[in-house]
Amino acid sequence: MKETFGKLLKDLRREKNVSQRELAEKIGVDFSYISKVENDRLPPPAAETTIKIARALGIPVEELLSHGNKLPLDLKDMLGSNAAALKFMNAARDMQLSKDEWGLLTENLKRLR
Amino acid sequence: MKETFGKLLKDLRREKNVSQRELAEKIGVDFSYISKVENDRLPPPAAETTIKIARALGIPVEELLSHGNKLPLDLKDMLGSNAAALKFMNAARDMQLSKDEWGLLTENLKRLR
């Protein structure tokens, strides 16, 4: 159904004409690690590494994160320590919100203040 | 500033007149583990274990989760795989929402459909 993280990364990297070694150096990992991730031999990198990759390639961070199913630490902390936010998220999950509905909520957020 | 997970658990458990052994058996862990957690010798349990504790003691799940800074797996999956939800959360984090504002959002959610 959904494209793997590896394939997505490989395609994006190639589009930008960056070698595995170049990318690896920019983000501070071994290049062989990039290879394995691109071929889905290893799971997607940690959130912070994924973010570095997105920045290095100049693509929206969320797209990559969501394909890797990874949560940045700051978000995890915010949610994990906030009962009210947790309740909100539980309710949202139960409603199975669509992409557009999430967009709407993000708009509402700005109008909240 | 904020009460530790351990102290909170110890207080709640005592209020309900439950021994460490009883609680441990109900949720399926060794009782010595409960002791260590209550004395903050070990970090708060995994989210799923924390939820079992909350259920066993009859207290709201979110209160305990938020004190342990743990995120249930289903929430993590939902967020981690949804770019639109991630953007929403990022925006919310940037705004430093108060408890009441989160409550408002949860209300709005119901009115969304």
Add this chain to the structure above:
DNA sequence: AATGGAGTTGACTAACAACTCAACATTTAT
């Protein structure tokens, strides 16, 4: 024909998470 750049692979590892087990100490009830 050999050098260099790019990609792939196997084996290994350090750190952390989430506990268990056995022994001992303390508190409570009889």
Add this chain to the structure above:
DNA sequence: ATAAATGTTGAGTTGTTAGTCAACTCCATT
């Protein structure tokens, strides 16, 4: 005072995460 219940502690276990390192292979040039 003693037995039973309850609580604490040290040491060890098992699994997962997030990678590294060295050794290849496969091409494209020179």
